[in-house]
Amino acid sequence: MSPRRIGILGGTFDPPHIGHLVMAVQVRDALALDVVLLVVANEPWQKVGERTISPARDRLALVEAAVEHLEGLEACDLELRRGGSSYTADTLAELAAGGHPDDQRFLILGADAAAGLPTWERGDEVADRCEIVVAAREGEVGPAPPGWSWRTVTTTRLDVSSTELRERVADGRTIEVLVPAGVRREIDALGLYRSPR
Ligand code: ATP
Ligand code: MG
Numbered sequence: 001m002s003p004r005r006i007g008i009l010g011g012t013f014d015p016p017h018i019g020h021l022v023m024a025v026q027v028r029d030a031l032a033l034d035v036v037l038l039v040v041a042n043e044p045w046q047k048v049g050e051r052t053i054s055p056a057r058d059r060l061a062l063v064e065a066a067v068e069h070l071e072g073l074e075a076c077d078l079e080l081r082r083g084g085s086s087y088t089a090d091t092l093a094e095l096a097a098g099g100h101p102d103d104q105r106f107l108i109l110g111a112d113a114a115a116g117l118p119t120w121e122r123g124d125e126v127a128d129r130c131e132i133v134v135a136a137r138e139g140e141v142g143p144a145p146p147g148w149s150w151r152t153v154t155t156t157r158l159d160v161s162s163t164e165l166r167e168r169v170a171d172g173r174t175i176e177v178l179v180p181a182g183v184r185r186e187i188d189a190l191g192l193y194r195s196p197r
Contacts, residue, residue: 003102006095007036008130010079010088010107012044013059015165015187016066017179019110019158021073023135026155027108028072031133036108037076037095038063041086046116056080058190065182089122092129105130109150111141118145169193 009024016038024036040060047053060077067073078094079086092105107130109117114134120126132150134141137157144150160178168175170193175184187193 001100003100003104004034005032005104005106006099007031007033007106007108007133008039008076008088008091008095009036010039010041010086010091012041012047012053012162013038013063013066014054014162015059015062015179015183015192017160017162017165017183018177019160021066021070021180022158023108023110023155024073025070027106027133027135027153030153031106033106034072036073038067038073039076039079039091042079042083043085045085045087045121046119054192058192061190062183062186062192065186066180068180068182087121089120089125089129092126096129106133107131108133108135110134111136114141114144114150117148123148166193170195 007027009020011020013020024038027033028036040056040063042056044053057080060075060080063075067075078091082090088107095105107126109132111134117123127148134150134152135155136152138154140157141152165175165178169187
């Protein structure tokens with residue numbers, strides 16, 4: 001196995017949408033990554049209690065459908081297999097332990113997620129184990145907070161969120177184009193988001 005440049009895009013993905021996918025493919029190309037792993041959070045501890053989160057295996061099925069025809073994008077179930085709360089520090093350690101010693105890891109974040117970095121569990125470990133890449137529109141993200149550093153990649157920011165998609169399904173509005181057709185089929189098959197939040 002030769003060393004790889006690995007992008008890591010973590011999320012709740014409830015559901016995954018074109019905003020996530022555009023960011024992943026544009027960062028993949030800008031940084032010549034071999035692969036971008038869409039890492040499904042088992043228990044997104046920062047969101048628990050705020051709302052009901054769909055079962056992790058359902059969200060994984062959606063992400064698998066989302067990446068189906070996209071080169072170099074892969075669904076990653078590492079946090080599901082580990083169980084419990086999902087901490088990026090643990091995920092990066094596991095990827096390092098299972099990979100090539102010269103692998104390079106790039107943690108891909110949207111501007112909102114980047115702003116939350118100082119609140120992350122064991123942030124120092126995260127910073128040591130990867131390079132942080134913030135995908136943002138020009139001017140959308142400022143300098144890194146004290147103690148952090150990141151590189152910015154300019155991406156086409158699409159103003160869509162999982163929250164909006166859940167609301168659309170609950171209201172019977174279309175989510176066509178906002179998620180790949182396979183994701184839409186999977187949402188229907190699993191009966192997700194139909195009841196009001
Ligand atoms: P929710 O509405 O439930 O908060 P979300 O759409 O923000 O969901 P997450 O799973 O929370 O999706 O986000 C995972 C990652 O994707 C984060 O790094 C976030 O910044 C980024 N992201 C979310 N939406 C977009 C978007 N439209 N364009 C680019 N990046 C996005
Ligand atoms: Mg969000």
